[in-house]
Amino acid sequence: DAGVIQSPRHEVTEMGQEVTLRCKPISGHDYLFWYRQTMMRGLELLIYFNNNVPIDDSGMPEDRFSAKMPNASFSTLKIQPSEPRDSAVYFCASSLVQGGEQYFGPGTRLTVT
Amino acid sequence: AQSVTQPDIHITVSEGASLELRCNYSYGATPYLFWYVQSPGQGLQLLLKYFSGDTLVQGIKGFEAEFKRSQSSFNLRKPSVHWSDAAEYFCAVGANRFSGGYNKLIFGAGTRLAVHP
Numbered sequence: 001d002a003g004v005i006q007s008p009r010h011e012v013t014e015m016g017q018e019v020t021l022r023c024k025p026i027s028g029h030d031y032l033f034w035y036r037q038t039m040m041r042g043l044e045l046l047i048y049f050n051n052n053v054p055i056d057d058s059g060m061p062e063d064r065f066s067a068k069m070p071n072a073s074f075s076t077l078k079i080q081p082s083e084p085r086d087s088a089v090y091f092c093a094s095s096l097v098q099g100g101e102q103y104f105g106p107g108t109r110l111t112v113t
Numbered sequence: 114a115q116s117v118t119q120p121d122i123h124i125t126v127s128e129g130a131s132l133e134l135r136c137n138y139s140y141g142a143t144p145y146l147f148w149y150v151q152s153p154g155q156g157l158q159l160l161l162k163y164f165s166g167d168t169l170v171q172g173i174k175g176f177e178a179e180f181k182r183s184q185s186s187f188n189l190r191k192p193s194v195h196w197s198d199a200a201e202y203f204c205a206v207g208a209n210r211f212s213g214g215y216n217k218l219i220f221g222a223g224t225r226l227a228v229h230p
Contacts, residue, residue, distance in 0.1 A: 004156070045217050045219075104158070106154070107155075
């Protein structure tokens with residue numbers, strides 16, 4: 001298996017622009033997680049899905065952030081409009097079952113100038 | 114509140130030396146505990162996990178960790194460190210537990226390990 005795939009690996013954008021991060025989970029995994037990693041706050045869970053349905057979005061920082069999972073093999077995390085404080089590494093992870101091992105993608109490094 | 118503390122931000126050891134990375138957790142019940150490793154520019158890889166049973170758990174790459182309930186700790190150890198072990202290590206607790214699992218991970222701040230030749 002190719003593992004969790006994230007694109008792009010690096011994104012540089014200007015403040016106010018829309019940013020879309022993409023994730024393809026491991027085939028057959030029913031759970032998908034979006035995390036954000038920053039120096040100040042470490043690794044934080046933003047949202048997770050089960051069978052394409054958002055289950056817990058309490059970690060989403062504000063309304064500028066939205067996440068979707070239109071099918072079992074694709075998810076997006078969108079920031080609109082982006083701000084410099086959104087600069088971070090965003091990880092996607094998937095797991096086969098609830099409570100199972102989470103497999104992480106390589107991350108997307110976002111820089112908002 | 115559920116939390117994970119990794120007291121050491123940076124640790125430097127010589128190649129071949131033993132290693133212990135500390136992790137303390139705050140959780141109201143028996144926790145599910147994990148150690149992940151992150152190499153530069155990479156995602157996180159699971160080293161080992163504790164759910165129940167034997168409190169000494171073995172993981173990949175020669176790592177082991179011991180769950181000590183009395184100390185609320187889950188320290189990671191390796192008897193002889195290799196240069197390739199240089200990375201960042203994260204301890205995590207599985208939170209919002211229910212029968213048979215958990216539904217979110219809470220991570221510590223991480224410990225960055227440097228290995229001198």
